[in-house]
Amino acid sequence: MIISSDTFWVFDLDDTLYKERDYQISGFDAVVNFVQQNFYVDVSEVIHRAQLDNSDVFEAVCAYLNVPLSVKESLLWCYRLHTPKIRLDTATNETLDYVGLHSSGISILTDGRAFSQRGKVNALGLQNYTLYVSEEWGETKPARGRFQAIMDTNPSATSFVYVGDNIKKDFVTPNQMGWVTIGLKDNGRNIHPQYFDDIDPRFLPSIWVNSLKDIKSFIC
Secondary structure, eight states, X not given: OOBOTTEXXXXXXXXXXXXXXXXXXXXXXXXXXXXXXXXXXXXXXXXXXXXXXXXXXXXXXXXXXXXXXXXXXXXXXXXXXXOOOOOOOHHHHHHHHHHHHTSSEEEEEEOSOHHHHHHHHHHHXXXXXXXXXXXXXXXXXXXXXXXXXXXXXXXXXXXXXXEEOOTTTSSHHHHHTTOEEEEEOOOSOOSSOOOOTTOOGGGSOXXXXXXXXXXXXXXX
16 A cells, blocks of 8 residues: 555554553652652552552552542542653654655544643653644544544645554544554553454554554555
């Protein structure tokens, strides 16, 4: 497949442009520091054990501190509002630069809380791209509103591409709207693994890539 230079590109954020697990590590480190500064104890091992047990990290911290479960809300906001220590890898940076030079534009369409997602975008140096965050639109994928808004905002584009990773919600709507959809394969570090059992073909991307750098080969 050849994708022309008058195509508008839209990227998912989490587990597509960077690994959300890195944000999770950054967020839990922020909670460890917050607790250390306020309760004078180290809860890094408590958080590690809770993750291994697949249990609620913040409830585990509250139990260890012997504080009411209502304190969980403060820990959650510490996690959500921390300044993320995340970055784009070299291949992703180079790919975005290449797409930017050979397209009619780039946007980011992501689900999540506005402050958290914008904090990630700023930390990754992506603030120059138009951002469509679910909380600000009152909808989550696969709702159609943000996809349609991107089309309406970019009438000169002859086609649209969406690049994502989550087969449960990323691709079904742009598929229905005639977009090209590109799926980034899980390298084993995704927060939401890609399970293909009994998946409706409408939810699958039209192209799979092992790395974002692979999409450069589709651009003419």
